[in-house]
Amino acid sequence: MAAYTGTLIAVRDVDSLRRRVQAWRREGRSVALVPTMGALHDGHIANMKIALKMADRVIATIFVNPKQFGPSEDFVAYPRRESEDFELLSAAGVHLLFAPEVAAMYPPGFASTVRITGLTDILDGAHRAGHFDGVATVVAKLLLQAQPDIALFGDKDYQQLTVIRRLVADLNIPVDVIGVPTVREPDGLAMSSRNVYLTPAERVRAPVLYRAISACTSAISGGADIAAAVATARAEILKGGFREIDYVEARHAETLAPLTNRSEPGRVLAAAHLGLARLIDNLPIPHA
Ligand code: PAF
Secondary structure: OOOOOOOOEEEOOHHHHHHHHHHHHHOOOOEEEEEEOOOOOHHHHHHHHHHHHHOOEEEEEEOOOHHHOOOOOOOOOOOOOHHHHHHHHHHHOOOEEEOOOHHHHOOOOOOOOOOOOOOOOOOHHHHOOOHHHHHHHHHHHHHHHHOOOEEEEEOOOHHHHHHHHHHHHHOOOOOEEEEEOOOEOOOOOEOOHHHHHOOHHHHHHOOHHHHHHHHHHHHHHOOOOHHHHHHHHHHHHHHOOOOEEEEEEEEEOOOOOEOOOOOOOEEEEEEEEEOOEEEEEEEEOOOO
C-alpha cells in the first residue's frame, strides 16, 4: 500500500468529492468509504483504522441525515462536533472528509426514497417509522456519490447493516459492504454517539443491556429454550433500571426472521430506553 503523507481535506459538495476520487482512481488507488453522522467516538475511529488497512484511500462522511429521524426523535439534539471530529479523523490518517450540508444532499425538488420492504418493518423499523427509508436513501446516495470499492458499517446497527447489504445487492451497487465488530467500553456498553444522553447514574446501569443479551446468547447456545432465554433477558433489563423495552429478540442472522432453530446462525438484538437515551445492542449466538 502506498505511503501517504498528506493532511485531511474536507469537502462539502459532490463535484469536489468526485474529483478527488477520480484522481485517486487514475493513480490506481483503492477507496474505502466510512459513513457516519459525526460526534465520533473510539468505535468510529476503529472503523477508520480498519478501512485504512483495507484500502489505499479512506473517505469519512459526516452527515446528520434528517430523513432517518422521526418527528419526535433527536435530530435537533443529536450531538454535532465537527471541528473535534476533523481533528480525530486527521490524527487517524483518514484522507478525505465529505461533510455535505442538508441542501447539498436534498436540494429543493428532491423527491426520491429508497425503500427496502420486509426487513425494515420489524425490530427498529417497527418502532421508528420511516427510519430505514431515510438510511437506505442516504446510503444509496453516498455510495453513488463516492463510488468506493468498499464501505464499512458497524455491527452495532445490525439491522441497518442487513438492510444496506440488501440495498447493495438489489440495486447492483458495485461495492463490498464490510461489517465491523462493535467497539465496547470496558464494562461492555456498546459505544454510541447517543451515550452522551446518559446521566452519570444511568451510565452505571447502561451495561445491563449488554450483560442481559450476552447471557441470553450463551443460554441459547447452551441449549436453553429460546423464548425462555429472551424472557429472562427482558426481565434483567427492566430490573436493571431501563424504563421501557422496544424489543429483545432472537433472530436469524441473515434474514432477521424469528430464530426457531439454534443450529441456524442467530443473533440476539435489543433496544430499550434508559432515561432519555434509547440504547440498542446485539450479539451473535455462538455455535454450541
Ligand atoms: O449509522 C449511522 O451513523 C447512519 O445511520 C449512517 C449509516 C451514517 C447513515 O446516515
